[in-house]
Amino acid sequence: MTNTVLQFSWSEWLQLFTHFLSLSLLSVGGAISAVPDMHRFLVDKQGWLTDSQFTASIAIAQAAPGPNVLFVALMGWNVGLNAGGLGQALFGVLAAMLGILLPSSILTYMTSRWSHENRELRAVRAFKQGLAPIVIALLIATGWILASAHGDPARDWPLWLTTVATTLIVWRTRLHLLWLLAAGAALGWFGFV
Secondary structure: OOOOOOOOOOOHHHHHHHHHHHHHHHHHOOOOEEEEHHHHHHHHHOOOHHHHHHHHHHHHHHHOOOOOOOHHHHHHHHHHOOOOHHHHHHHHHHHHHHHHHHHHHHHHHHHHHHHHOOOOOHHHHHHHHHHHHHHHHHHHHHHHHHHHOOOOOOOHHHHHHHHHHHHHHHHHHHHOHHHHHHHHHHHHHHOOO
C-alpha cells in the first residue's frame, strides 16, 4: 500500500462491516482467533492496511489495558485514516466494532433469554446442572493460579484466605459476583491483600 489516500464509497464501508459481521460468529475463542482471516481480507485482498499497520494494531491493543477486542477498533481506525482522515477513522472504528460485536452479542442475549424462558425444560436444567461443576472447578483453578502467583502461602495467607472464601461464597450462595469484586477491590485498596 502506498501513502495515497484511499477513496472509500459506501459499498467499501459495508464490505468492511459485513466482513467483521461474518467473523463475529466464527471467532470461537475471541476475536483474536479470526486474525488470519482479518489479515487476508484487510491486507492481502483489499490492501486497506499495510502489514505494519495490521501488526501494530494488534500489538498496541494487546499492550493496552482493557478487552482484547480493542485491536479490531484499531484496525478500523487505521482503515479509516487511510481512507481520508479523522472522520473516516471514527467511522472505521464504528464499522469494525459493530461488525465484530453485534452478532455474538445478539446470539448470547437471545440464547440467555431463551434458556431463562425455558428453564423448566429437562434439557435446559440438565445442561445448567452439568455446567455447574465445570464453572466451580474453573473458578477454583483461576483462584489457585492467581493466588499462587504471589508465592509463599504462609506469607501471603490473607490472599489465600480471600481466594478460598470467595470460591466458597460463589459456590454456596447466590450473591452477585459484582459484590465480591467490590469486596476484593476494597480489601486491596486498604492493603489487606
